[in-house]
Every structure is written in structure tokens, then in C-alpha cells.
Amino acid sequence: xxxxxxxxxxxxxxxxxxxxxxxxxxxxxxxxxxxxxxxxxxxxxxxxxxxxxxxxxxxxxxxxxxxxxxxxxxxxxxxxxxxxxxxxxxxxxxxxxxxxxxxxxxxxxxxxxxxxxxxxxxxxxxxxxxxxxxxxxxxxxxxxxxxxxxxxxxxxxxxxxxxxxxxxxxxxxxxxxxxxxxxxxxxxxxxxxxxxxxxxxxxxxxxxxxxxxxxxxxxxxxxxxxxxxxxxxxxxxxxxxxxxxxxxxxxxxxxxxxxxxxxxxxxxxxxxxxxxxxxxxxxxxxxxxxxxxxxxxxxxxxxxxxxxxxxxxxxxxxxxxxxxxxxxxxxxxxxxxxxxxxxxxxxxxxxxxxxxxxxxxxxxxxxxxxxxxxxxxxxxxxxxxxxxxxxxxxxxxxxxxxxxxxxxxxxxxxxxxxxxxxxxxxxxxxxxxxxxxxxxxxxxxxxxxxxxxxxxxxxxxxxxxxxxx
Amino acid sequence: xxxxxxxxxxxxxxxxxxxxxxxxxxxxxxxxxxxxxxxxxxxxxxxxxxxxxxxxxxxxxxxxxxxxxxxxxxxxxxxxxxxxxxxxxxxxxxxxxxxxxxxxxxxxxxxxxxxxxxxxxxxxxxxxxxxxxxxxxxxxxxxxxxxxxxxxxxxxxxxxxxxxxxxxxxxxxxxxxxxxxxxxxxxxxxxxxxxxxxxxxxxxxxxxxxxxxxxxxxxxxxxxxxxxxxxxxxxxxxxxxxxxxxxxxxxxxxxxxxxxxxxxxxxxxxxxxxxxxxxxxxxxxxxxxxxxxxxxxxxxxxxxxxxxxxxxxxxxxxxxxxxxxxxxxxxxxxxxxxxxxxxxxxxxxxxxxxxxxxxxxxxxxxxxxxxxxxxxxxxxxxxxxxxxxxxxxxxxxxxxxxxxxxxxxxxxxxxxxxxxxxxxxxxxxxxxxxxxxxxxxxxxxxxxxxxxxxxxxxxxxxxxxxxxx
Numbered sequence: 001x002x003x004x005x006x007x008x009x010x011x012x013x014x015x016x017x018x019x020x021x022x023x024x025x026x027x028x029x030x031x032x033x034x035x036x037x038x039x040x041x042x043x044x045x046x047x048x049x050x051x052x053x054x055x056x057x058x059x060x061x062x063x064x065x066x067x068x069x070x071x072x073x074x075x076x077x078x079x080x081x082x083x084x085x086x087x088x089x090x091x092x093x094x095x096x097x098x099x100x101x102x103x104x105x106x107x108x109x110x111x112x113x114x115x116x117x118x119x120x121x122x123x124x125x126x127x128x129x130x131x132x133x134x135x136x137x138x139x140x141x142x143x144x145x146x147x148x149x150x151x152x153x154x155x156x157x158x159x160x161x162x163x164x165x166x167x168x169x170x171x172x173x174x175x176x177x178x179x180x181x182x183x184x185x186x187x188x189x190x191x192x193x194x195x196x197x198x199x200x201x202x203x204x205x206x207x208x209x210x211x212x213x214x215x216x217x218x219x220x221x222x223x224x225x226x227x228x229x230x231x232x233x234x235x236x237x238x239x240x241x242x243x244x245x246x247x248x249x250x251x252x253x254x255x256x257x258x259x260x261x262x263x264x265x266x267x268x269x270x271x272x273x274x275x276x277x278x279x280x281x282x283x284x285x286x287x288x289x290x291x292x293x294x295x296x297x298x299x300x301x302x303x304x305x306x307x308x309x310x311x312x313x314x315x316x317x318x319x320x321x322x323x324x325x326x327x328x329x330x331x332x333x334x335x336x337x338x339x340x341x342x343x344x345x346x347x348x349x350x351x352x353x354x355x356x357x358x359x360x361x362x363x364x365x366x367x368x369x370x371x372x373x374x375x376x377x378x379x380x381x382x383x384x385x386x387x388x389x390x391x392x393x394x395x396x397x398x399x400x401x402x403x404x405x406x407x408x409x410x411x412x413x414x415x416x417x418x419x420x421x422x423x424x425x426x427x428x429x430x431x432x433x434x435x436x437x438x439x440x441x442x443x444x445x446x447x448x449x450x451x452x453x454x455x456x457x458x459x460x461x462x463x464x465x466x467x468x469x
Numbered sequence: 470x471x472x473x474x475x476x477x478x479x480x481x482x483x484x485x486x487x488x489x490x491x492x493x494x495x496x497x498x499x500x501x502x503x504x505x506x507x508x509x510x511x512x513x514x515x516x517x518x519x520x521x522x523x524x525x526x527x528x529x530x531x532x533x534x535x536x537x538x539x540x541x542x543x544x545x546x547x548x549x550x551x552x553x554x555x556x557x558x559x560x561x562x563x564x565x566x567x568x569x570x571x572x573x574x575x576x577x578x579x580x581x582x583x584x585x586x587x588x589x590x591x592x593x594x595x596x597x598x599x600x601x602x603x604x605x606x607x608x609x610x611x612x613x614x615x616x617x618x619x620x621x622x623x624x625x626x627x628x629x630x631x632x633x634x635x636x637x638x639x640x641x642x643x644x645x646x647x648x649x650x651x652x653x654x655x656x657x658x659x660x661x662x663x664x665x666x667x668x669x670x671x672x673x674x675x676x677x678x679x680x681x682x683x684x685x686x687x688x689x690x691x692x693x694x695x696x697x698x699x700x701x702x703x704x705x706x707x708x709x710x711x712x713x714x715x716x717x718x719x720x721x722x723x724x725x726x727x728x729x730x731x732x733x734x735x736x737x738x739x740x741x742x743x744x745x746x747x748x749x750x751x752x753x754x755x756x757x758x759x760x761x762x763x764x765x766x767x768x769x770x771x772x773x774x775x776x777x778x779x780x781x782x783x784x785x786x787x788x789x790x791x792x793x794x795x796x797x798x799x800x801x802x803x804x805x806x807x808x809x810x811x812x813x814x815x816x817x818x819x820x821x822x823x824x825x826x827x828x829x830x831x832x833x834x835x836x837x838x839x840x841x842x843x844x845x846x847x848x849x850x851x852x853x854x855x856x857x858x859x860x861x862x863x864x865x866x867x868x869x870x871x872x873x874x875x876x877x878x879x880x881x882x883x884x885x886x887x888x889x890x891x892x893x894x895x896x897x898x899x900x901x902x903x904x905x906x907x908x909x910x911x912x913x914x915x916x917x918x919x920x921x922x923x924x925x926x927x928x929x930x931x932x933x934x935x936x937x938x
Contacts (some may be wrong), residue, residue, distance in 0.1 A: 027586060027589070027590075029586065029589055030535075030536055030582075030585075030586065031540050031543060031585060032536065032538055032540055032573070035536045035538060036536070037533065037534070037535050037536065037586055038533055038534040038535075039533065040532065040533055040601065043532050043533050043534055044532070046534075047532070062509035062512075063509065063512050063513070063516070064506065064507055064508065064509055064512050065507035065512055065515075065625055066499075066506050066507075067499055067501065067504045067505070067506065067623050067625075068537075068606055068608075068623060069501055069504060069559075069608075069622075069623060071500050071501055074500060086565060086566070087565035087566065088564075088565060089564070089565060090538075090561045090563070090564050090573075091561065091562065091563040091564075092559045092560065092561050092562075092575065093560065093561075093562045093563060094559070094560040094562060094572075095557075095558070095559050095560075095610030096555060096556035096557060096558060096610055096612075097555070097556065103563075104501070104559075106561065113499075116499075116500060117496060117498065117499065117506055120496070120498055121496075132509065136606075137537055137605075137606070139537075139538075141564030141565055143565075153538075154536050154537055154538060156534055156536075
């Protein structure tokens with residue numbers, strides 16, 4: 001880790017790039033633009049986040065693993081889907097010095113890898129619903145400006161779930177379940193978010209409709225952190241995925257798919273971090289508590305530190321930093337890494353049988369007697385999570401402004417989201433985007449009487465607009 | 470799962486291909502030859518095996534994740550290394566419809582992806598030793614006959630560790646540590662193995678020397694299931710990986726790397742499986758015990774089964790199969806999946822307050838009183854592991870034959886390994902291979918007086934020969 005100063009978080013773009021390197025999340029110095037290396041610490045963070053995602057999915061999904069390479073003929077089967085991806089697909093055309101008979105796509109997403117096999121796995125209504133997921137690397141040959149964890153060429157950590165159902169309505173219920181699951185997941189990361197239905201011109205290529213989970217980054221731009229797509233029978237017809245219903249008739253399945261990428265890590269870092277580095281929700285933090293001895297001549301504080309370590313390590317991920325550095329250097333380092341609680345023990349604490357607990361998020365200090373340490377730590381960690389979430393939620397809500405005019409919307413999206421009425425016509429939506437230089441994120445579930453900002457038609461529809469990553 | 474009969478294990482090749490499909494390990498019907506799909510059950514098995522490998526490595530290695538794509542110029546830097554891989558490398562040459570400025574290799578292994586970054590991570594002797602690993606997908610455009618989990622084009626589960634040290638001797642100690650770790654790992658899979666030093670003509674391209682872990686498959690062919698390479702300074706000079714030693718001088722690091730692929734899954738399946746399906750060591754089995762009610766009119770055996778389930782699930786991965794199938798169909802299914810212990814409860818067991826425990830490996834049956842169930846299960850599971858390992862070890866040892874002539878060696882390698890004396894000259898080694906149609910796996914650590922099979926020269930060296938995968 002470089003012993004340098006992090007840029008202030010106000011300068012978000014600089015802060016973001018630097019914190020990834022200084023906190024050792026990802027190393028951006030890999031010799032291909034838009035492709036990063038996960039440091040050991042970043043990888044540990046990634047693993048904790050994805051193990052939470054796994055535990056939520058494992059309740060009723062099965063984890064599988066499909067190949068990276070997709071033959072061109074399979075990849076090209078779904079016309080809409082292709083149109084959406086073809087300019088971004090990496091193609092393997094050579095093996096050794098020979099040209100391949102058929103080019104192989106690096107999956108940008110796995111519908112066309114998985115669905116030819118689902119065709120074999122699904123025979124009868126008893127095979128339904130089928131719910132699988134995988135966590136894999138996917139690839140996009142990005143032409144836009146890349147940004148670590150946010151817009152990358154190798155998405156190292158794409159969680160994609162795929163489900164098949166008898167009816168369109170059942171698939172719709174799955175869309176709702178998936179959104180609920182994503183809500184639970186992002187609450188564990190203490191990342192507040194909004195859910196909208198993407199407009200038709202921005203839905204997943206080949207879907208009936210797309211739902212999206214967005215959050216707001218500190219610079220006021222929206223970041224899509226999860227999507228859920230209702231695929232209807234579009235892919236099942238293309239890939240001939242049928243089941244025999246209870247009366248013996250062959251029917252096409254209805255499908256959904258939903259994904260989350262390492263953008264969830266980017267959001268978690270960006271929403272909570274501060275001028276001193278990462279601030280991690282306790283459930284995510286690879287180290288939850290760091291014990292730091294404040295040495296003084298003739299006092300064996302280390303013994304007291306070890307005692308506290310023994311007490312805490314039963315229930316928490318705790319580290320005793322007994323290196324030779326001065327305490328200030330240790331503070332700097334562990335603050336950068338976002339460790340939620342610091343436990344200091346100096347001569348005074350030792351004499352009183354106490355530990356000084358310092359919260360990473362507020363720097364609030366409290367001396368706690370050893371006999372009450374475990375309980376105090378438990379309370380503080382859960383308070384940290386609740387406070388992080390509440391603060392972030394308020395910040396998000398304060399940056400969503402109801403707007404009655406294009407001008408108001410244009411102003412609102414400089415620092416967040418604009419909530420506006422829209423008639424539902426694509427033409428009006430696109431004109432709203434043009435006039436504000438923002439995008440229509442999508443429609444809220446809420447119903448609000450109003451008039452379309454463009455055509456003045458009465459409408460119940462409200463959409464969120466924002467600048468977006 | 471297809472309700473079909475598994476070929477007998479004597480016909481190993483057929484048995485192997487069928488069991489992967491019937492036990493739902495991998496689906497070989499993916500539309501690219503040599504590339505498979507992990508079924509949910511196979512994936513669960515893979516996860517258990519790799520979490521054991523992770524826990525062994527995590528003691529003193531850090532997990533990281535490096536990119537899949539390697540720029541051609543980096544990939545081409547180490548001349549020896551390239552020669553070893555160039556005919557097997559897949560190349561990405563297009564992004565969308567455009568040709569890339571520089572072709573990108575799909576990693577066949579990650580030295581050339583990792584070492585340009587290690588150059589940045591290592592500055593001083595305090596950064597050493599550095600020990601990292603990753604579990605990733607790698608690619609080989611195989612021209613030989615492919616075989617699921619054994620010779621594949623996408624290796625989905627390549628664990629590769631990379632270490633850097635101050636001195637050649639320290640790196641050599643790491644080679645020994647890695648071999649010990651691999652030994653521990655394969656003992657957990659109850660897979661016996663031999664360790665040899667690969668002959669120079671078969672070492673890892675760019676290494677000083679290679680150590681290898683091999684096991685014997687049921688058809689008598691050797692399967693390489695792990696390798697450990699001493700890289701010396703070959704790569705550190707190419708990639709300019711230096712450290713400042715304690716007196717301020719710049720020195721090149723000494724490196725090792727070592728890998729294990731999904732061949733470990735193939736070996737575990739092949740060594741233990743039988744005519745009825747998988748036989749899994751208890752630590753690996755996704756389900757360790759299946760409880761099967763043997764229904765009879767007017768007897769509520771299900772209650773007793775649930776009681777046993779509650780008792781066992783505290784400490785074991787246990788399933789109660791209360792589906793409507795007849796017991797025989799259940800036996801078939803769970804035997805195919807290799808569940809180590811079956812617990813049957815019928816009217817008689819219920820009345821006696823007993824459970825009938827049936828071992829998957831021996832089909833030995835024993836009625837156990839509920840009060841002694843937990844202890845009995847613990848004992849049986851540990852006996853199953855010990856017996857599986859011992860049986861496999863004896864089988865391996867019985868198929869290693871000391872041979873004094875080429876003819877004896879030729880006969881020995883029809884069913885296993887031949888142990889022969891060799892002078893150490895490459896010419897003699899190659900002639901031994903030619904004369905026996907086998908390969909020299911490598912040199913044993915043991916010293917045995919003898920004469921080279923080819924040149925008759927006196928020697929202490931003994932090598933193992935075999936046919937190999």
C-alpha cells in the first residue's frame with residue numbers, strides 16, 4: 001500500500017480510482033485497458049460479498065457452471081439478442097496457428113450457452129420451475145470509457161441466474177422474487193436503491209421487459225447494480241425448450257434471467273467510503289475489529305490485547321496488530337481498509353480493565369469494561385450497519401426530486417434523480433432524454449396523477465431520470 | 470437422471486463416460502467438443518473438493534484473481550514457455566466486427582498474466598516470500614482426443630499457485646511444501662498417488678525442474694493430478710521481477726508455481742466408483758447420509774425417520790428421502806450419487822428403536838440403536854474414509870512392479886507402473902519409452918542400486934514408467 005493521501009471524496013472520480021489502488025481492491029496496472037487484477041484484500045472482500053449472494057440464492061436455486069466459449073451458430077440464433085451485443089463480443093478465431101472452423105464468442109452473458117442445454121434438461125412439467133445460477137467471468141469489448149469494477153472488459157464476477165416456468169405469470173412472480181432477493185442482498189451491503197421498469201428502448205435484448213436496480217453514486221450519477229428480465233417465450237422458441245404439460249401437450253417454457261456483477265462492490269465502496277478510505281458494513285468486512293496496543297514504558301499492554309483477542313475471536317473476525325509501527329500509521333492503514341471497529345488498549349485502559357472502542361464510520365469513542373466487551377462490540381457492529389444504511393438511504397432520497405418541467409429535471413439530475421410524469425410514448429421519452437441530457441432509468445411502480453413533460457397528456461406513470469454510468 | 474444401467478467398471482472407458490452423465494457430474498452434450506457443463510450435483514461436489522483445497526492453501530497463501538486475456542507481447546516474452554504452449558493457445562482476434570490491434574491469448578496457464586504485475590508488487594525483501602493462488606478457467610486448444618475432466622479445452626477449475634522467494638534454496642523448500650500440501654489434499658480425497666521428478670524432456674516449459682503427482686486409473690494408465698515447478702530465475706529475469714535485499718542490492722526473485730485441475734475430481738470418481746455408481750469419501754460427499762423410510766401399513770416409520778434426521782443434521786449433511794418412489798428406486802439413485810451411508814427405518818427398526826445403517830462402499834449392514842446413532846455414524850464415516858484409502862493404496866501398490874528388463878516393463882505397464890533403473894541420460898530414457906510404448910513418468914526420490922535398462926551403466930536412479938493419459 002502506498003503511504004499517500006487519498007483525494008477528497010468530493011472529487012469523486014479521482015477518489016474512486018485512487019481508493020481502489022490504495023485500499024488494495026483491484027490493481028488497474030494490468031496491460032489491457034479495462035481489465036483489472038483483484039488484490040488479496042479485494043478478493044477477500046469480493047468473496048464475502050458473493051458468499052452472501054450465494055447464501056440468498058441457494059435457498060431455491062442450484063449453482064452450476066457453463067462454458068465460456070459459445071459457438072457462433074448458437075450465439076447468432078436469437079436475432080434481437082444478437083443486435084444488442086454483437087458490437088461488443090470478443091471472438092476467438094484461432095487455435096494455435098490454425099484458424100478455427102467456427103469462431104467462438106467469449107460469453108457477454110450466457111443465454112446462448114445455457115439454453116441449448118436447458119432444452120435437454122427440461123422434459124416435463126415436473127422439471128419446472130427450474131432455477132439455476134452461476135458466478136463466472138464474462139466479456140464486453142467496451143468502446144466507451146472504461147472504469148474499474150464499473151465498466152470493464154472482463155467482468156470477473158458475473159452472477160447470472162436463469163429460470164424456466166410453465167406460465168408467463170409464474171415467470172412474472174419469479175421476477176418479483178428476484179427483485180426481493182436483490183433488495184435483501186443490497187440491504188446486507190447497506191446500499192440503498194431504486195427499482196424501476198426499464199423503458200422498452202433500453203430493455204435486455206430479447207426480453208419481454210426488464211426491471212432494474214439502480215443506486216446513486218456520490219457524483220449524482222445513477223449506477224445500474226442489478227437487472228431482472230422477463231424473457232417470455234422468446235428464447236424458448238428460438239432454442240426449442242419445451243415441456244410436456246400434465247395432459248401430455250408440448251409447451252414452450254417461460255423464462256427469466258437476472259444478473260449482478262462486481263458493480264455491487266463498486267457501489268458498496270462508493271456509497272460508504274470517506275476521505276480516509278473504505279468504510280465497510282460489518283458483515284462484509286474481512287476484518288471486523290482491529291486491536292491496537294498503545295505501548296508505554298514498563299506496561300505490558302500486549303497481554304491485555306491478547307486477552308481481548310481471545311475473547312473476541314470466538315464470534316468475530318478480529319486481528320491484533322502488534323507490528324512495530326507507531327499507532328498513527330496503524331490507524332491510517334486500518335482506516336483505509338475500512339475495518340468497522342478499532343479497539344485500542346493503552347496503559348490507562350489496561351489499569352481500568354477497559355478497551356477503547358472507536359467506530360470507523362463516526363470515529364465515536366467509548367471506553368468499555370472487558371466484562372462487557374462482547375456485548376458492546378455486538379451492539380456497535382449492528383449500529384454501524386444500521387447507521388450506514390440509514391445515512392445512505394437519506395442521502396439517496398434527498399437527491400430524488402419531483403420535477404414538473406424539463407428545466408427542473410435538468411437541474412435535478414445534476415445532483416441526482418428527477419421524478420417526472422411520462423405518457424408512456426417512446427417518442428416523448430426520447431425527447432425527455434434529449435432535453436435533459438439524462439436517461440430515463442425507468443418507470444416506478446407508484447401511480448401518480450400528472451402530465452407528460454413533453455406532450456402534456458394526462459398520465460399515471462412516473463419515471464426516474466438521471467445521468468448514468 | 471436416466472434410469473439406465475451403468476456399464477461395468479471393468480470396461481473403464483465406457484463406465485467413466487456414462488457415470489459422469491448418470492450421476493450428473495458433467496453434461497458432455499455441450500456443442501463444442503471437449504467442453505462440458507457442470508450439473509448442480511457435480512458443481513456441489515466440485516465446490517466441496519475445492520473448498521478443501523482452499524482451506525489447505527489459505528494457511529499461508531493469499532487468494533487473488535488475474536485476468537483471462539493476455540496480450541500477445543507479454544505472452545511471447547518467455548521463449549521456452551511459448552514453445553511449450555503455442556500450438557494449444559486460443560487467440561481472440563476480433564472485438565465486435567473489428568480486428569484487435571493486438572491478439573489476446575486465452576490463458577493456458579497464468580505466468581505471463583501474473584508476472585508483469587508481480588514485478589510491481591515486489592519491491593523489497595520484506596515482500597518475500599510472496600505466495601498467491603487463484604482458481605480460474607484456463608484453455609487449451611487440444612488436438613488430442615478429449616475426455617471430460619481429464620483432457621478438456623476449457624479447464625474450468627484450474628488452481629494455480631505462484632510464489633516468489635529470495636533464494637533458489639528457499640524456492641526449493643517451497644516445492645517440498647507444495648508437494649506435502651498436495652499429499653494432504655489427495656489423502657482427503659482418499660486418492661493414493663506417487664511423486665516423481667519429471668524427466669527434463671517433459672518438464673514445465675520455462676522451469677528448472679518439475680515435480681509431478683500421479684495416480685493410477687482403473688485401466689492401468691497413469692493420470693497426472695498435480696504438478697509443482699521450480700522456475701528458478703527464468704521468469705523473473707524475463708519479467709524483471711527484482712527485490713532489494715537487506716544490504717540494498719537489487720536481485721531477481723526465485724519462483725515456483727504449482728497447479729491442480731478438475732482432474733482431481735476425475736481421479737476421485739475413477740478410483741472409488743463401482744458398478745453401481747459413485748462412491749464418495751464422506752468429507753467430499755455433498756450428502757453424507759440418506760434416510761430411507763421402509764413403509765408398512767399402519768406403521769408411522771416417517772416419524773422415526775424425522776427423529777433420526779433431527780439427531781443427525783446437527784453434525785452431518787443428511788437428507789430424508791420421503792418421496793413416493795419404492796425403496797429400490799431410491800437405493801439405485803442414492804447409490805449412483807455415492808452417498809456414503811444409508812439409514813433405513815422400517816417397522817422392525819422402529820419397534821426396536823433402531824436404524825439399519827448400510828455402507829455404500831461395502832454394503833455392510835448394521836442395526837444401531839437410536840441412543841448410539843451419532844457415535845455409530847461418526848465411526849462408520851471415518852472407517853469408510855480409511856477403508857477407501859487403504860483399498861486404493863493397496864491397489865496402486867500392487868500395480869507398481871519392479872522390472873529388470875524392457876520386456877518386463879512392457880508387460881508391467883499394461884496394468885500399471887514399471888519401476889526401472891535408468892542412467893539419467895535423455896537418450897536412454899527416450900529409448901525406454903520407445904521400446905515399451907510407455908512414458909517415463911519421472912524419477913523417484915528413492916535410491917536403488919541397479920543398471921540402466923538401455924546402456925547397462927550402473928546407477929542409483931529409479932524411474933516409474935507407465936502408459937499415461
